[in-house]
Amino acid sequence: MTAHQTIEAQQETLSGAEIVVRALLDQGVDTLFGYPGGAVLPIYDALFQEPKLKHVLVRHEQGATHAAEGYARSTGKPGVVLVTSGPGATNAVTGIVDALMDSIPMVVITGQVATHLIGTDAFQECDTIGITRPCTKHNYLVKDVADLPRIIHEAFHIATSGRPGPVVIDIPKDVQFAKGAYQGPTEVKHAHNYSPRTKGDPARIAEAAALLASARRPILYTGGGVINAGPRASELLRELAELTGAPVTSTLMGLGAFPASDSKWLGMVGMHGSFEANNAMHDCDVMIAVGSRFDDRVTGRLDAFAPTSRKVHIDIDASSIGKNVRADIGIVGDAGSVLEDLIAVWKQRNLATDKAAMAEWWRQIEEWRARDCFRYRQDGEFIKPQYAIERLYELTKDREVYVTTEVGQHQMWAAQFFHFQKPNRWMTSGGLGTMGYGLPAAVGVQIAHPDALVVDIAGDASVQMTMQEMSTAVQYGLPIKIFILNNEWMGMVRQWQQLLHGERYSHSYSASLPDFVKMAEAFGCVGIRAERADELDAKILEMINSDKPVIFDCRVTKEENCFPMIPSGKAHNEMIMAEEARDLGTIIDDAGKRLV
Template identity: 90%
Template sequence: MTAHQTIEAETTTISGAEMVVRALIDQGVEVLFGYPGGAVLPIYDALFSEPRLQHVLVRHEQGATHAAEGYARSTGKPGVVLVTSGPGATNAVTGIVDALMDSIPMIVITGQVATHLIGTDAFQECDTIGITRPCTKHNYLVKDIADLPRILHEAFHIATSGRPGPVVIDIPKDVQFAKGAYQGPTEVKHAHNYAPRTKGDPGKIAEAVALIAKARKPILYTGGGVINAGPRAAELLREFAELTGAPVTSTLMGLGAFPASDSKWLGMLGMHGSFEANNAMHDCDVMVAIGARFDDRVTGRLDAFAPTSRKIHIDVDPSSIGKNVRADIGIVGDAGQVLEDMIAAWKQRNLSVDAAALKAWWTQIDAWRARNSFAYRPDTKLIKPQYAIERLYELTKDHDTYITTEVGQHQMWAAQFYKFEKPNRWMTSGGLGTMGYGLPAAVGVQMAHPDALVIDIGGDASVQMTMQEISTAVQYDLPIKIFILNNEWMGMVRQWQQLLHGERYSHSYSSSLPDFVKLAEAYGGVGFRAEHPDELDDKIREMISVKKPVIFDCRVTKEENCFPMIPSGKAHNEMIMAEEARDLGSIIDDAGKRLV
């Protein structure tokens, strides 16, 4: 009898470590990301002979959490992390906070020193519960083996219900060794009566659709909550846009929920959003926010945000409604279910829009769109970063492609120039803005979608923060592509220093970058370098064809800035455009002095 068969047969008297393995299987987990250590070795021992769980050995615990985020974001399933106590847990904190900010379902199982050693400053001890309390949706310290089955199953329920988020389970080593009775997901009785509201209030839904029908300048403002609600929610969003004729914009986290090829799509809004999206948001008279939390990167100056609009806010998290921006109508519920009910209410009441007003609204939007706010000056000798993303998109759009990113200028250019038609294809760090996110996230995405083309669009500074995870990709035969826009700077830092800090470039230039091609080869991958626009297409095609991990060193212009840009503290109609920014002195004299 094998070890896993023994676990199944002895469900009444199994160890805590075996309970963890059994619970993961019962919850449908297939992949987990982790790094072993002393306080979690009993669980690793239980994993040793369990073929139904594939463990991915990362090179750093932060990599494990970001890989789990990529896995979760691209599948809709919770990502699972297994790390040891002390530094294992603290190294995971960045990814835990990242998942909390971006509403990513994640289970993080940490080892802990034995219960009698807690509080004694034992080797590799830390207060994991205290440290992670403010950065998790919920956390547990398991003190009794009798509680472990319930906690394990309860954690999955909490992480995946309502607004998703990370849950930490801290398990002391003696609890992992202890024997107890295991209970399955349907057998345990949850201690927490957590039942988030998913159906919106019918009265408020009726009020909302009536207000939308009267709108002369409506806009649908969508966020990551639409993607978290599942593929059906994205379909319903498209149907609702057709019914109302309203333009659609999105946060960074919501890209892909509405197809970029649709004529109603305005592009991303916010600090580096499109001219048409930001001006439409500023001038709208009815805003419908669906699964978005009014982040400061989106709103700009709060007292000037959509100043003449009535605001309808739909969110599964009741604490988000009215938190940053006052809602005239707040609807608590799952984005998909509320959209379904709004469509039904619209049809039942036989509502229609003001066609003449809507036509005039679209005429204005088309005038803003004609500005072509993402335009840039082409260069025949040097690769512009915008051009690199355009060519990457054109050459990969017909593949089964998933995009992850690091954080910085390249992230914004990717959001501007890579067009998404479907949800769950865009994985990026939005709320926390975590440099180093994209490479391990790509590992997680590739584990979930082994036959897909997975590309991390990175910057030369950001990608180095977790570069060691290339070793993970090589070990598990994951042919991820790391497409680096190499400008030798911390690009977004340099841009702000140029525009807002008098061109004082304090510690933002990287003077000793590695040879990324040789680095790829040293890890066992493949390296490419492109330095001229004429060679870019052929090398991208070659990169796609390689069935190994690739680092692509795309040498781009060094001082290109990302525009449009809403300076911090400014309104949506106070954007700096690329052509205006070319007169750098006037921007610093005028805007810079007021913003620093």
């Protein structure tokens, strides 16, 4: 017997379905989110025999993907999804695209009709590979059970290496029944030589250090890549800010990488970012961009973006560097690794920023900060949405709290008024802006952190898109808190219609909202309603102290707008403040037809 034959004889023969389960275990998976159907029943049968894998039964496949995203974002581990063919796969597409846009590691296993039926328009058949090709980091159609172990292990490697993202594995039903030899993660030979670069070019890192030392008005602009790089990257970001004295701002996805309590924190940058962050971005002379992709909601008008600055762009995805904004120094590498090397160079060369110049820079920043751009007036008994978030933050800040959001005004208010001190505590849909994300994401976060307080800050319109996942929370005893800012509108749509479309409120009013308290009771969880400011604290405490899932209907003022705001097509230093919008009327639109 040859050595090759000996190895084959030692390998265990399993069905394709059993190979899936074994491979998941060998990849360290403890939880998967899914919904059964005919094309994945062999895998579900194999799961029935395996107590080490916890399967969370969602109520819709979109809910499975968002729950997996919440699990992944809060743990740093890949989320895993299992759905059936046809509509099971297509229902998962929204969450797959969401994960791609926000760089969330996820492995999605889909069932497929038997290989001999592919292309015949069989029952619940769709071209899953064709549909998901543009919205995944990679995808596979498994045609031979012999390839299955390799593909699964390869999928996890691709999903979690480099810039994280979703990978789809489409497995026909006959492949799930077929018998094959199982190979573990260290035994398979990958067909794809995927080895992303993590170490930055030392020469360019040295250039970046020298440029930063020469700066008179520097800024550290950070994104979700810092969080994806792990807790050490966040620690290194804090160290770099301390060494240089540079102010720090962040994208929506990067909140928590730098502590909000630090005096060097300017707040979020971009369309609804802080006045000081946006003006500092505009006026800086050196920008160090770490793990951020210069999204349009951050840059505003590209030809007026940070016009006097030289830019260093650090990103593990080479295609992101220079894609939207020209980088003077581009460094491909893991955010943590590059920050560590940058700090090492800074210390070795005994570099320092100009103290007098930095003092003047901070004097200007404090002048911008004095505008108190997020101020609002909480008068009388009606609850302002900003006040609701502030009170939620104050009453939960001493707890181990994780926050998810839906998408809309409430999402921006949460980013403005809920202050994060640690990474991986903030889960939101940034790139795709997916309404309905927050509730199932909270399910995934709570599964990962059973003893933590998990709150979904929601809007009354957005939360209805995946409300059925409250049933999942009840089934698994997950005490998630759904904190709805209920203004009876699609709030951000209404705001844009008011400011950009001549106050023509086309189909943005929710005329037949459910009674959220009764809905909570129907699901078997707790329903709470607050309508007056003087009752808010007591009811928030009732919510967070409940050991059951809670739907909290917080009735807020109906026509509050989210400010500051950079109008579409404007530069960072052309922000509209709340008082200016009230005084001046309608904001300019893209065509320049209406001026404030």
